Amino acid sequence: QITLKESGPTLVKPTQTLTLTCTLSGFSLSTSGVGVGWIRQPPGKALEWLALIYWNDDKRYSPSLKSRLTITKDTSKNEVVLTMTNMDPVDTVTYYCAHIGFSTTGWYAFDIWGQGTMVTVSS
Amino acid sequence: QSALTQPASVSGSPGQSITISCTGTSSDVGGYNYVSWYQQHPGKAPKLMIYEVSNRPSGVSNRFSGSKSGNTASLTISGLQADDEADYYCSSYTSSSTLVFGGGTKLTVL
Numbered sequence: 001q002i003t004l005k006e007s008g009p010t011l012v013k014p015t016q017t018l019t020l021t022c023t024l025s026g027f028s029l030s031t032s033g034v035g036v037g038w039i040r041q042p043p044g045k046a047l048e049w050l051a052l053i054y055w056n057d058d059k060r061y062s063p064s065l066k067s068r069l070t071i072t073k074d075t076s077k078n079e080v081v082l083t084m085t086n087m088d089p090v091d092t093v094t095y096y097c098a099h100i101g102f103s104t105t106g107w108y109a110f111d112i113w114g115q116g117t118m119v120t121v122s123s
Numbered sequence: 124q125s126a127l128t129q130p131a132s133v134s135g136s137p138g139q140s141i142t143i144s145c146t147g148t149s150s151d152v153g154g155y156n157y158v159s160w161y162q163q164h165p166g167k168a169p170k171l172m173i174y175e176v177s178n179r180p181s182g183v184s185n186r187f188s189g190s191k192s193g194n195t196a197s198l199t200i201s202g203l204q205a206d207d208e209a210d211y212y213c214s215s216y217t218s219s220s221t222l223v224f225g226g227g228t229k230l231t232v233l
Contacts, residue, residue: 037222039169046126047161047169047212049222060221063124096168104181108216109159109174116168 002026004036004097004114011120012087018119022080022097029055030075033102037110038071038082042093051082052100087121094118127152127213127225134231140201143228145213146194151223153194157216160189160198164209172211173198200230208232 008020020038027034037052051071052060061069070083080097095117098110105111128146135141145152145160152158158176161169171180173189176196186201196215200207213225 039224046227047163047214047224049214049224052222063219063221098169105171105174105178106157108157108214108222109171110161110169111171111174111180113168113170 002099002101002112004099004112006095006097006114006117008095008117008119010118011122013123014088014121016087018082018084018087018091020082020084020095020097020117020119022082022114024078024080024099027099027101028075028078029053029073029080031055035100035102035107036073036080037098037100038080039096039098039110040093041096041116042090048093050084050095053080054100089121092119092121124151124217124219124221124223127215127223129211129213129225129228131226132229132231134233135200135203136233137203137205139203140199141203141230142200143198143211143213143230145196145198145215145225147196147215147223148194150218151215152191152196152213154218155216156191158189158191158196159214160187160196161212161214162207162209163212169212203232205232 035054038050099112160173163169
C-alpha cells in the first residue's frame with residue numbers, strides 16, 4: 001500500500017527557510033517511472049503546484065516560485081525534501097506531497113496524496 | 124503561467140448530470156493530453172478522478188468522465204449523488220514542462 005506523509009515545522013518566522021519532508025511508504029523513488037510532487041493550498045483557496053522530482057532526478061519547479069524552491073530525494077531514507085526560502089505570511093498554507101506512477105496513471109497525475117501539513121508564517 | 128479557468132460553482136439535483144469546464148491555452152490544455160481532475164472534500168486531501176483527459180483510475184466510478192475540445196477540458200458527472208458535493212480541480216501539463224492547476228469549482232448537490 002502506497003502512502004506518503006508530510007512533516008516539518010508548523011510555525012516559521014518571516015524570512016526564514018522552510019524545510020518539509022515527505023516520507024514514502026510502499027514504493028521507492030529509485031523505481032523507474034515514479035515521481036513525487038509538492039502542492040500547496042491556502043485556506044479556502046485553490047491548489048497550487050510547487051515542484052516535482054522523478055526517479056531519475058529530473059526536477060521541475062513552478063515558474064513563479066522557482067527561485068525560492070529546492071526539491072531533493074534521499075532514496076536510502078525513502079524521503080523527498082522541499083525547501084522554500086524567504087518565507088512570508090502569504091505562504092501560510094497546507095502543503096501536500098503526492099505520488100506519480102507512470103505505469104498506473106501516467107507521468108503527470110498525482111494518484112496518491114499525503115494528508116497535508118499546515119504551516120503558519122508569523123513573527 | 125496562469126491558472127486554468129474553471130467556473131467558481133456549479134450545482135445539480137440528485138440523479139442529474141453536470142459538466143465542469145477547464146479552459147487553458149494551446150500551451151497547456153490544448154497542447155497535450157495530460158489533463159487531470161481531482162475531487163476534494165472539506166478538510167481532506169484531493170483524490171484523482173481522471174487522468175490523461177479521459178482515463179479513470181482503478182476504483183473511480185464510471186459516473187465520472189472526462190473529455191477535451193481545443194483548449195477546454197471538461198469533467199462530467201452523471202447520476203449526481205450527495206457525496207459528489209465537493210471541490211473539483213483540473214490540472215494540465217504545460218509547454219514549460221511544468222504543471223498548472225485550475226482555480227477550482229465548488230459542486231453543490233441540491
